[in-house]
Amino acid sequence: MTERGRRQLSTSPSALRIGPSGFEWQGDALVVTLREVSALWPRRVCGRVRIEGLLPGTAPIALDSAGRHRWQPIVPRARVSVDLEAPSLKWSGDGYVDANWGDAPLESAFSAWQWCRAQRPDGGCLVRYDVREGDGRTHGLRLDIAPDGTLEQDVTCATLPLARSRWGIARDAHDGAALRATLEDGPFYARSLLATPWRGQSLPTLHESLSLERFGSRWVQALLPFRMPRRA
Numbered sequence: 001m002t003e004r005g006r007r008q009l010s011t012s013p014s015a016l017r018i019g020p021s022g023f024e025w026q027g028d029a030l031v032v033t034l035r036e037v038s039a040l041w042p043r044r045v046c047g048r049v050r051i052e053g054l055l056p057g058t059a060p061i062a063l064d065s066a067g068r069h070r071w072q073p074i075v076p077r078a079r080v081s082v083d084l085e086a087p088s089l090k091w092s093g094d095g096y097v098d099a100n101w102g103d104a105p106l107e108s109a110f111s112a113w114q115w116c117r118a119q120r121p122d123g124g125c126l127v128r129y130d131v132r133e134g135d136g137r138t139h140g141l142r143l144d145i146a147p148d149g150t151l152e153q154d155v156t157c158a159t160l161p162l163a164r165s166r167w168g169i170a171r172d173a174h175d176g177a178a179l180r181a182t183l184e185d186g187p188f189y190a191r192s193l194l195a196t197p198w199r200g201q202s203l204p205t206l207h208e209s210l211s212l213e214r215f216g217s218r219w220v221q222a223l224l225p226f227r228m229p230r231r232a
Contacts, residue, residue: 002036005232019231028053030075030097034084039229047084051097054078055125056149061141063131064109069102076117076145077125094119096206107216109134114159114172118196118205123147126198126205128156128174142174165190171209180204187223188214 008019015024020035032049055077060070073096080095096117102109113131120126127143140156159172162179169190171179177196184191194205214220 001039001228003228003230003232008232037229039227044086045084046086047082047089049083050081051075051095052079053097054123055145055147058143058145058151058153061129063100063113063129063139064133065137065139066109068104069100069106069109071098071100071129073098073127073143076127076143077119077123096125107212110212111136112170112209112211112213114207114209116173116177116194116196116205116207118198118203120147120198120203121201126196126203130156130159130172162192162194165192165209169209169211169214171207173207177205177207186227187220188212 004019010017022033024031030051036045038045053075057074060072063069063071075097078095081092083090111132111134116128118126124146129141132138142154142156144152162171162173165185167187177194180195181193188211190209192207194207195202196205
C-alpha cells in the first residue's frame with residue numbers, strides 16, 4: 001500500500017514490479033515478493049506469497065454505464081501460501097485475486113460500492129458486486145462459479161441494509177446474509193465477515209463496503225499519506 005513514482009514501475013508479460021516489491025507468474029502460480037515498511041508504525045514487511053488458482057477467472061466486466069471502469073476476477077478461488085521473514089509468519093489457506101482498473105478516478109464515477117465473496121462447500125464460489133454511480137444509477141452483478149469453472153452471471157437480487165460501521169459506512173447484503181464481525185473499519189472503507197445462507201448451509205462471506213464520496217472529501221485525502229506512504 002505504498003505509492004511510488006513512475007521510475008519505480010516496470011512491467012513485462014509475466015511480471016509487475018513496484019519499487020522493491022513485485023508480482024510474477026511462475027508457471028500457473030502467481031508469486032508476490034514483498035520488501036516494504038509498514039505504516040503507521042514503521043516495521044519491515046518482507047517475504048513471499050504464492051497463489052495457485054483452483055478456479056478459472058472471467059473476462060473483464062464493465063462496472064459503470066460509460067464503460068470507463070472494469071473489474072476482473074482473475075482467480076476466483078485460489079490456494080494461498082504465505083511465508084514472511086518479517087514479521088515471522090507462515091500460513092496457508094483459500095484466497096482470491098481480482099483487479100480493478102479504469103480511465104478516470106474512481107470518485108469521479110462512483111459514490112459507493114459493495115463487494116462480497118463466499119466459497120461454496122463443493123469448491124465453487126459466489127461473488128457479488130454492486131455499484132452506485134455518481135448520478136444515482138445502480139448496477140449489480142452476481143457470479144456463481146461451479147467447481148468445474150461453469151459460470152452463471154446475472155443481475156443481483158435486492159439488497160438489505162446491515163448496521164453501519166463505526167465510521168458510518170453503509171453496508172448492504174444479499175440473500176439474507178447476517179453481519180458476524182467487522183474486520184476493518186476506516187473513514188471510507190469497511191471490511192466485514194458475513195454469514196450467507198446457501199442451499200441450507202451458512203457460508204462465511206468476506207464483504208467490503210467503499211464510500212467514494214467519503215474518499216473524495218478533503219479531510220480524508222489529507223489522512224491518506226499517513227496510511228499509504230508516498231515515496232515517489
